Each structure stands twice: as structure tokens, then as C-alpha cells.
Amino acid sequence: MDQNRNTSTEGKHFPAQRFKVYTARQLEQIPQLAQLDEQLRFEMKVVASVLPFRVNEYVIEQLIDWNNIPADPIFQLVFPQREMLDPEAFERVAKALQQELPRAEFDAIVADIRADLNPHPAGQLEHNIPTVNGERINGIQHKYRETVLFFPSSGQVCHSYCTFCFRWAQFVGDKDLKIAARESGDLQAYLREHPEVTDVLVTGGDPMVMKTRNLRAYLEPLLSEEFAHIRTIRIGTKALTFWPQRFVSDADADELLDLFTEIQAAGKHLAIMAHYNHWRELEPAIAREAIRRVRETGAQIRAQGPLLAHINDDAEVWARLWQSQVELGIVPYYMFVERDTGARRYFEVPLVRAWEIYREAMQRVSGIARTARGPSMSSHPGKVEVQGVTEVNGEKVLALRMIQGRDADWVQRPFFARYNPEATWLDHLEPAFGEQRFFFDDE
Numbered sequence: 026m027d028q029n030r031n032t033s034t035e036g037k038h039f040p041a042q043r044f045k046v047y048t049a050r051q052l053e054q055i056p057q058l059a060q061l062d063e064q065l066r067f068e069m070k071v072v073a074s075v076l077p078f079r080v081n082e083y084v085i086e087q088l089i090d091w092n093n094i095p096a097d098p099i100f101q102l103v104f105p106q107r108e109m110l111d112p113e114a115f116e117r118v119a120k121a122l123q124q125e126l127p128r129a130e131f132d133a134i135v136a137d138i139r140a141d142l143n144p145h146p147a148g149q150l151e152h153n154i155p156t157v158n159g160e161r162i163n164g165i166q167h168k169y170r171e172t173v174l175f176f177p178s179s180g181q182v183c184h185s186y187c188t189f190c191f192r193w194a195q196f197v198g199d200k201d202l203k204i205a206a207r208e209s210g211d212l213q214a215y216l217r218e219h220p221e222v223t224d225v226l227v228t229g230g231d232p233m234v235m236k237t238r239n240l241r242a243y244l245e246p247l248l249s250e251e252f253a254h255i256r257t258i259r260i261g262t263k264a265l266t267f268w269p270q271r272f273v274s275d276a277d278a279d280e281l282l283d284l285f286t287e288i289q290a291a292g293k294h295l296a297i298m299a300h301y302n303h304w305r306e307l308e309p310a311i312a313r314e315a316i317r318r319v320r321e322t323g324a325q326i327r328a329q330g331p332l333l334a335h336i337n338d339d340a341e342v343w344a345r346l347w348q349s350q351v352e353l354g355i356v357p358y359y360m361f362v363e364r365d366t367g368a369r370r371y372f373e374v375p376l377v378r379a380w381e382i383y384r385e386a387m388q389r390v391s392g393i394a395r396t397a398r399g400p401s402m403s404s405h406p407g408k409v410e411v412q413g414v415t416e417v418n419g420e421k422v423l424a425l426r427m428i429q430g431r432d433a434d435w436v437q438r439p440f441f442a443r444y445n446p447e448a449t450w451l452d453h454l455e456p457a458f459g460e461q462r463f464f465f466d467d468e
């Protein structure tokens with residue numbers, strides 16, 4: 026590990042930058058791709074027809090090492106790869122592209138393939154959608170007692186898309202302030218009726234794609250006395266990686282930081298839940314300046330992200346990620362297991378292997394950097410952490426723990442599954458000791 030990295034950004038000036046983004050249709054216009062061979066470019070086009078693709082110039086120019094293609098982890102993070110689709114699906118789309126099928130026929134093939142990729146994992150569409158006066162309200166999810174998730178409609182895109190994400194199913198275009206105000210009203214109505222809620226987690230997409238005045242329309246009302254029960258406001262974002270300019274040099278960056286300051290002046294805890302996958306995301310000077318400026322407001326930055334084959338399935342990468350985070354004042358929070366959706370076939374790592382990587386990474390850092398829980402699965406019954414492989418009465422088992430449960434009584438319950446070195450998700454596991462079901466299956 027490079028021990029003498031200088032994290033200071035003092036005295037540096039960061040001029041405003043234009044946000045330039047490429048989507049699937051503009052793939053061919055990315056100058057850096059011209060150096061790659063034609064076959065690879067075609068494969069990207071095929072996959073980008075099915076999975077989300079969006080990348081901005083900052084990511085292309087500052088985060089990707091173009092001398093290390095295709096292995097570069099950030100390249101893998103944003104650019105589509107052939108094996109993300111199963112071979113049959115890949116061939117179908119490749120043929121359709123080559124034959125230049127009419128739009129409707131092509132779209133039907135793509136829709137068919139997408140439907141096979143479990144676009145709404147853990148029952149996202151049917152479950153956890155709350156009601157006010159018997160009416161379902163959109164944009165809110167309430168699964169665990171203390172925390173309400175809020176998806177503002179104008180925050181449902183990201184500054185770039187991660188290839189392993191399938192939240193694109195909910196990605197829609199920009200919405201104006203009026204809609205923000207109406208949704209904000211729904212959120213308030215719901216929170217008024219739920220004094221047990223202490224945390225509001227604003228998420229997306231990425232809420233940081235919003236202008237500050239939009240974000241303010243959602244958050245400012247929560248600072249009033251009637252929402253005294255809301256103790257923590259969390260904002261889930263990958264903007265510290267994909268567009269740190271948001272916090273530094275964008276026209277309303279200073280206003281954003283003022284809003285952060287106000288939230289804390291109102292006595293709330295403000296937690297920026299930053300999505301990170303690799304220590305390289307923390308290297309650019311502007312990324313460090315963004316972190317410094319956010320922290321200067323008193324907000325806490327907590328880091329979370331999935332463990333992924335081709336990107337970070339390596340203990341050394343996690344150890345350096347956590348250590349760098351600590352040095353920059355960020356608290357490692359969660360290591361997630363890649364969800365059972367989208368390009369999982371490409372990114373998934375067996376649970377046993379994930380735990381080994383977690384454990385080895387933990388062993389390489391001091392207790393200060395050992396704050397990340399994980400590897401954790403956000404599954405239908407709750408968040409389940411793999412605690413390790415052990416033996417009980419001669420039976421090899423996986424020890425697991427329910428960190429968050431749909432039923433609050435399940436929280437922190439340990440349980441055991443039969444050892445299975447191939448399982449990549451909870452539904453591949455069977456209860457240990459010859460039992461028929463897990464405790465949460467009884468419902």
C-alpha cells in the first residue's frame with residue numbers, strides 16, 4: 026500500500042466543468058473506444074441494447090485507465106461486456122442488430138431478454154409500498170420499521186450507470202418542481218402517520234442529479250417541528266465518484282452545502298450513503314475535494330457497495346478501499362452481495378468466497394477500518410449477513426445473521442444453512458441440521 030499519499034486539496038482550484046454524457050446511441054462517438062477492436066465495440070453495442078449504458082466524460086477521462094482494457098475495474102463498472110448476457114441472448118441480439126430488424130421487432134426481442142433478467146428483485150414492485158388513507162403512494166418504500174426509502178421522481182437517473190445495476194427499470198426522465206412538491210406532500214403525509222420512523226433515506230437512481238432547489242423542496246419541510254421524530258436524513262449517492270463536481274464546482278454546489286449545513290443546524294444527523302466499489306474512485310483530486318467539502322458541513326459520509334467479480338473480488342482491493350476511506354474521513358458501512366438481477370451471471374461471487382474476501386480484507390486493516398458489515402444480501406425477508414463457515418456437531422454450516430428484517434423481531438437473529446460453496450444468494454441455501462425451513466419461512 027502506498028503509505029504517503031497526499032490527501033490535501035488545499036489551495037487547488039477547480040473550475041466549473043460541463044457535464045457531457047454518452048448513452049447507448051452515442052457509444053461510437055466516445056473517442057477512447059476508437060482504439061479498441063471492432064469486435065469488442067460491436068459486443069458492447071449488443072449488450073448496451075439490453076442493459077443500461079450511460080457514462081460521462083469525467084469517468085472516461087479521469088477514472089478509467091485506457092492502457093488496461095478490458096481488465097480495468099472502472100471500465101468494467103460502466104462499459105458493457107459480452108458475458109453479461111448469456112450466450113443465447115447475446116446471439117439473438119447480435120443477429121437482430123446485424124439484420125437491422127425493424128424497431129418494433131428489435132424492441133420485442135430486447136424486452137423478452139430483459140424479462141428473463143429478474144428486473145424487480147426481492148419483490149420490489151409488489152411489496153413494501155405504503156398507503157395513506159388506503160391509497161398506495163408511489164415513490165416510497167417502507168420495509169424496515171425505522172427507515173423509509175424515498176425515490177424522488179427527478180432523481181431516478183445517475184451521472185453514469187453501473188453495469189451491475191438493474192434499477193434502470195425505474196429510471197425515468199427529469200421532472201419539474203411541481204411534481205417534486207406533490208411527492209414531497211405525500212412523503213410528509215406518510216411520515217406524519219408514522220412516528221416510529223426515525224430515518225428517511227432519499228435514493229434513486231441518484232438524488233444528486235437533482236438541482237439543489239429540487240432537493241430542498243423535499244428535505245426542508247422535514248426540518249420543521251412536526252417531523253421531530255425524523256432524526257436522520259440519509260442521501261444515497263454515487264456522485265462522489267461519478268460527478269464530484271456536484272459538490273465542488275457546479276453552479277449550485279455551494280447552495281447544496283448550505284442545505285447540508287441547515288439540516289444539521291435543525292438538529293438532524295445527515296448521512297451521505299456513498300456508493301464505492303474500488304479505491305481508484307477516491308484518487309482524483311476533485312473527488313477528494315468533494316469529500317472534504319461535504320465533511321466540512323458536518324455531514325457524515327458512510328460507504329457501501331457490492332462485491333463484484335471483475336471489479337473488486339479481491340481482499341487487497343477492499344483493504345485499500347476501506348483504509349483510504351478512513352483516511353479521508355469516511356466510515357465503511359456495508360459490503361453487499363451482488364443482487365439476483367440483471368448481469369448477475371457476470372458479477373456474482375459465491376457467498377462462501379465473498380466471506381473469505383471480506384475476512385481477509387478485515388485482517389489487513391485495523392479495527393478503525395473494520396466497520397463495514399457484510400457480505401450482506403438485501404433479500405425478501407430482510408438483510409442477511411454471511412458471518413462465516415463453521416462446524417456444529419460435525420456438520421459444516423454457514424452462519425448467517427438477519428441484520429434487518431421485514432418483521433422487526435427478526436433483527437439480529439442468527440441462523441444456520443447447510444454448507445454450500447456454490448450458492449450465490451439466499452434462495453440457494455437450505456437450513457442446516459435437517460430442518461425443513463428457516464425461521465422467517467414460517468410466515
Ligand SMILES: *Cc1c(COP(=O)(O)O)cnc(C)c1O
Nearest residue numbers: 166168169172174403408428429
Ligand atoms: C438497507 C435498507 C435500509 C437501511 O438499513 P440500515 O441497516 O439501517 O442501513 C432500509 N430499507 C431498505 C429497503 C434497505 O434495503
Ligand code: SF4
Nearest residue numbers: 183186187190230263
Ligand atoms: S449509481 Fe447506484 S442506482 Fe445508479 S447505476 Fe450505479 S448502482 Fe445503479
